[in-house]
Amino acid sequence: MTADALRVEGLTVALPASGQRAHAAEDISFSLRRGETLCMVGESGSGKSVVAHAVMGLLPASLRLTAGRILLEGGEIQGLGEAGFRRIRSRRLSMIFQEPMTALNPLMRIGDQISEVMRVHGVGDRRAIRDRMFELAEQVRLPDPATILRAYPMQLSGGQRQRVMIAMALALKPAVLVADEPTTALDVTTQAQILAIIREMQETYGTGVLFVTHDFGVVSEIADRVVVMEKGKAVEEGLAADVLTRPAHPYTRRLIAAVPALAADAGPALEEPRPAALEVKGLSKRFVRRSGLFSRRTVGGAGRGVARRVGRGEFFGITGGSGWGRPTLGRLIGRLARPDSGDILVDEVTLARLDDRALRPLRRNVQMIFQDPFGSLNPRQTIGTILGTVLSLGGSDAAAARQEAARLLDLVGLDAGALDRFPHEFSGGQRQRISLARALATEPRLLIADEAVSALDVVIQAQILDLLADLRRRLGLTVLFITHDLRVAGRICDRVAVMLRGEIVEQGRPAEIFAAPRHPYTASLIASIPGWDPERRRQPVEQRQRKETAR
Amino acid sequence: MRRLAARLPRRDIVFVASAAILLVVVAMALSAPFVFPGGPWEVVGPPMARPLSDGFLLGTDTIGRSLLSGIFYGARVSLLVGIVATALPFLLGMLVGAVAGYYGGVVDDALMRLTELFQTVPHFMLALVLVAILTPSIGSIIIAISVVSWPPVARLVRGEFLILRNREFVEAAVLSGRGDASIILREILPNALGPIVVMASLMVATAILLEAAISFIGLGDPNLMSWGYMVGASRTVLRTAWWVSVMPGLAVFLTVLAINFLGEALNEALNPRSALGTMR
Numbered sequence: 001m002t003a004d005a006l007r008v009e010g011l012t013v014a015l016p017a018s019g020q021r022a023h024a025a026e027d028i029s030f031s032l033r034r035g036e037t038l039c040m041v042g043e044s045g046s047g048k049s050v051v052a053h054a055v056m057g058l059l060p061a062s063l064r065l066t067a068g069r070i071l072l073e074g075g076e077i078q079g080l081g082e083a084g085f086r087r088i089r090s091r092r093l094s095m096i097f098q099e100p101m102t103a104l105n106p107l108m109r110i111g112d113q114i115s116e117v118m119r120v121h122g123v124g125d126r127r128a129i130r131d132r133m134f135e136l137a138e139q140v141r142l143p144d145p146a147t148i149l150r151a152y153p154m155q156l157s158g159g160q161r162q163r164v165m166i167a168m169a170l171a172l173k174p175a176v177l178v179a180d181e182p183t184t185a186l187d188v189t190t191q192a193q194i195l196a197i198i199r200e201m202q203e204t205y206g207t208g209v210l211f212v213t214h215d216f217g218v219v220s221e222i223a224d225r226v227v228v229m230e231k232g233k234a235v236e237e238g239l240a241a242d243v244l245t246r247p248a249h250p251y252t253r254r255l256i257a258a259v260p261a262l263a264a265d266a267g268p269a270l271e272e273p274r275p276a277a278l279e280v281k282g283l284s285k286r287f288v289r290r291s292g293l294f295s296r297r298t299v300g301g302a303g304r305g306v307a308r309r310v311g312r313g314e315f316f317g318i319t320g321g322s323g324w325g326r327p328t329l330g331r332l333i334g335r336l337a338r339p340d341s342g343d344i345l346v347d348e349v350t351l352a353r354l355d356d357r358a359l360r361p362l363r364r365n366v367q368m369i370f371q372d373p374f375g376s377l378n379p380r381q382t383i384g385t386i387l388g389t390v391l392s393l394g395g396s397d398a399a400a401a402r403q404e405a406a407r408l409l410d411l412v413g414l415d416a417g418a419l420d421r422f423p424h425e426f427s428g429g430q431r432q433r434i435s436l437a438r439a440l441a442t443e444p445r446l447l448i449a450d451e452a453v454s455a456l457d458v459v460i461q462a463q464i465l466d467l468l469a470d471l472r473r474r475l476g477l478t479v480l481f482i483t484h485d486l487r488v489a490g491r492i493c494d495r496v497a498v499m500l501r502g503e504i505v506e507q508g509r510p511a512e513i514f515a516a517p518r519h520p521y522t523a524s525l526i527a528s529i530p531g532w533d534p535e536r537r538r539q540p541v542e543q544r545q546r547k548e549t550a551r
Numbered sequence: 552m553r554r555l556a557a558r559l560p561r562r563d564i565v566f567v568a569s570a571a572i573l574l575v576v577v578a579m580a581l582s583a584p585f586v587f588p589g590g591p592w593e594v595v596g597p598p599m600a601r602p603l604s605d606g607f608l609l610g611t612d613t614i615g616r617s618l619l620s621g622i623f624y625g626a627r628v629s630l631l632v633g634i635v636a637t638a639l640p641f642l643l644g645m646l647v648g649a650v651a652g653y654y655g656g657v658v659d660d661a662l663m664r665l666t667e668l669f670q671t672v673p674h675f676m677l678a679l680v681l682v683a684i685l686t687p688s689i690g691s692i693i694i695a696i697s698v699v700s701w702p703p704v705a706r707l708v709r710g711e712f713l714i715l716r717n718r719e720f721v722e723a724a725v726l727s728g729r730g731d732a733s734i735i736l737r738e739i740l741p742n743a744l745g746p747i748v749v750m751a752s753l754m755v756a757t758a759i760l761l762e763a764a765i766s767f768i769g770l771g772d773p774n775l776m777s778w779g780y781m782v783g784a785s786r787t788v789l790r791t792a793w794w795v796s797v798m799p800g801l802a803v804f805l806t807v808l809a810i811n812f813l814g815e816a817l818n819e820a821l822n823p824r825s826a827l828g829t830m831r
Contacts, residue, residue: 336722363728376719380741389737390727435723442727 004071005175005208006032006055011068013050013059024050024063026232032208034175037199039211039219039240041255042229044428044457048212051229052178054078055210056095057085073175090117094169098181100161104153110164111149117171136167139204140197159190166197173205180212187484192528195221214457216259217530220244228252258458260465260487274311276348277478278446283332283342283352308497308504310446310480315472317481317493317510320500320525329499330450330482334368335359347445364394367439371451373431377423383409383434384419390441408437411474413467429460433467440475448480453488465492486525490514498522558820566816569809576626576806583623591624591776592616599792609798612785618798625778625799629759629806631689636696636758641751643697644704649735651705652712663709666702674699678761682770689772696761700754707750711743745818752814756807763803778803 011028015021025047032038040048053059055070057080070078072093080088089095097103105113111133118129137145140163153161162182169177179198183191199222202209211222219226223240228249236249247253310316318329331337333344335351344352346365354362370376377386387405388398396404406416412433423431432452439447449468453461469492471477483489489496490510497507498519505519517523560566589595594615595607602610602618609618651662678695685691715721716739724738763779765771771780778799785795 334726336725360728360730363726367726368723370719370723372719376723378720378724378738378742389724389729393727393729438723438727 004031005034005036005073006210007069007071007074008051008055009069009071011051011054011070012066013047013054014064014066016062021232023047023066023232025054025229028068028227028229028234030227030234030237032176032210034208035202035206036224037202037209037211037222039213039223039226040229041213041216041219041226043214043255043459045231046229047232048229049180050232052095052180052210052212055176056089056093056178057082058095090169090174091121091172092174093176093178094172094174095178095180096162096165096169096182098184100158100165100185101153103165104161106153108152109149110151110153110156114149114164114168114171117168121172123172132171133167136171139201140164140167141193142167157190158186159193162186162190162194163197166194166201170201170205170207174207176208176210177202178210178212181214182211183218184213184215188486188530189525189528191218191530192221195530198222214255214459215530216244216256216458221530228255255459258462260458260462260485260491274313276309277312277314277346278308278310278316278333278480279343279345279348280308280333281343281345283329283339283344308507310478312445312478313472313476314495315468315479315481315493317483317489317496318499318504319483319486319489319496320498320521330368330448330480333446333480334366334448334450335363336368364442365445366448367442367444367446368448368450369432369435369439369452371454373428373435373455374423376435377431377438379423382420382422386423386434387419387438387441390438394442404441405437408440409434411440411471412437427460428456429464432456432460432464436464436467436471440471446478446480448482450482451484452481454483454485461488468492486514487529498525560816560819563816565812569812569816572805572809573813576630576802576809579623580626580630583620583627587617587620587623589620591621593620595620599788599795602794602798610792610794612781612795613788613792618781618795621776621781622778622799622802624776625781625802626806628689628772628775628777629762629803632693632696632762633755633759633810636693636700636762637751637754639693639697640701641704641747641754644701645708645740645747647701648705648708648710649712649740652709653716653731653735653739655713655716659709662705666705669699670702670706672699675761675764678765679768679770682765687770687772689775692762692765692770692772695765696758699761700757704747704750704754708743708747711746712739715739715742749814749818752810752817755814756810759803759807759810 008031009029012026013024015024028047028051030038040051042048050059050063054065057077059065065078068078069076072088077085077088077093104110108116114133114136115129118124118132123129124132133149134145137149142148142160142163148156148160148164153164156164165182177198182198183194186194195218198209198211201207209222211218213219219240226236226238226240226243227234228236228243228251230249230251236243236247236252238248243252244256247256308316332339335344335354339352342352343350346362349362349365351359351362351366377383381389384402384405387408388401391401391404392398402419405419409416409418414430414433414437418426418430418434423434426434435452453464456464465488468477468479472479481489481493486496493510495508496510496513497504498513498521499505500519500521506513506517506522513522514526517526583591587593595617596605596611596615598611598613598615600607600611600615602608604610607617607619609622611617612621647662647666651659678699681695681698682691685694712735721734721738724734762771762777763782766777766779767783769780769783771777781799782796782803785792789796
């Protein structure tokens, strides 16, 4: 009788011959007990997702499992064909994904998708399925289950969709749940809720969770044990508490160090008063929004009555949970959207009321870097063309523009060889550097970073933040930094404003806000940062079981 | 352009065969007056001679005209119609769709209602009526085909523009202070081109088919030999002399098929990411 829900022995997955290395994953071994959470940690490209997909029998055709055994509750599953896997998936082995929007069928109602899992495995009659569905909806804390089960995926928020995925995955009480970066696409508050739900469900069903993540903050929240992956190899394994407090491998230390701590180290307070680079007065934008579940339309205001002043050379952070307000503000100040009232002054020139034609010559003064490193560069233009177009608008001829483009790339840490390459040849972090170079090409008075590091994994995120801090020293940049992550804001900003439903509820130096939040919303934001609250750390699984037997 | 040529699947048998067929059609169109100096209407032999008999490669038609000569001259009409009756509606549709998709609002509404007006009328009927009103000639046929085929282009281009309009790289271009024309032509259009090029290649094919259909009914240009006319004129003898209608029919079939395959290959080549995919 084995206690292991899942056991992987010497798992090796070969990459196609042209790949950067021979194996996507090499000689990986670990075991996962019932009720235990094993975190598989590593950067993007470390092979952690490959292992997760191999366990599920979901490897893409280009990857081959060349060696090793995968045992699910003592039985080998690596040799099962598609039909064999179909029988055990959901029933004994489930998976949740990073992007719940693409993992759910957009044309099927939520309820139908959850009940389908039970129907295809022939579990229970209609009535039993219905009861189970409502039970699950309650367990994952879906608000108003009756309405949500009739809704379509697009009508739900990201956090709600991920709850639905969890309900589907655990509907048949599988022994093992594979979670592939399930909270990476969510903001911190939602992330904390989802992690709590996974934990509760795990305790209810005794599921073994294989949790794939790049974030050691998340690891400290939920892991019992940790496997650290680097370039396809497991470099460190152990109890979460040990790995977190005494990391043995340098790579592990690097990953842990990359987790932004909630600390403000932006240096001494800037001497006041500084000339204002940006002034925002009473800005408001009303917009029609279809509210989540009901087709009723509601009208909301973004940045209602916001009045702020950002000094030249200052890094000003705007933060808050998801929901409307925060992202719209960046687009309003960048004048990609038109505010209904209020005023925006950049270097004392008003931008709020200008029409497109009058705005055009002033556009160069305000630049943005966007969230999605894949969507912000024209896929059909080389980097040289992308930068050259912006530079030639400023009056450079072709040769001078190329030289200047090379200088800009050097500034953001890329070499001039990038000029003749297309965006798809670069990684996410490199693309964000290119976006930054493009924004700097106009020598803007104000740079708006709209969730510019949110889509990057922690190591790359830290590099981009360092780059911004470095550029600030060299160029005296003024940056409006919009992020949902307080840690990021605290790390780089001189002042931070916290937004709730389109209004700023608190503002000040990060150190002061973090030490003594005045608004309850700020306090709740701080509390939901993964790894922040040591009280909430998990006890090892043995202790929990001991408690249970004692009960 | 050289980069584009390098990305075409030159080892793919379907691509090579399609390119070869199209080259043959072009060669036929260009060489027709030299190979058959007497023209397509000249009676050169007994009526309904079988293929490969009496020195006629494809045989003769009901009154003894060489089918091969007719197919050579018909290629001229088909190619002319295929190219001009695609280019005109293509440009018109692209203009309408780009303006509607980029500016949105009232402009979009007005242009799209107009587009729908044309789309709701049955294409072939409208084309026939237009040819009849304008008196049958190659020019009126091209105009008629153009009038009925621009709306789908406009709708497709508009859809692509609506998606791309709010992409972050387009917003970045707006922020750098560039004009609308520059953004439309340099940022959005190249990214919208893939599906549009495929559609254009389909349009070449449908234009050739439409012309053949119009000529089949007897509304073709009376001074020009066309494949559609050849099929139409010989349909009464289909059971006694099948080759008279099958030969020009095959010419239409192969040409249209080849153009479709080439369009798809072109789409693959135009997209740098999918070209990378084939390399792996």
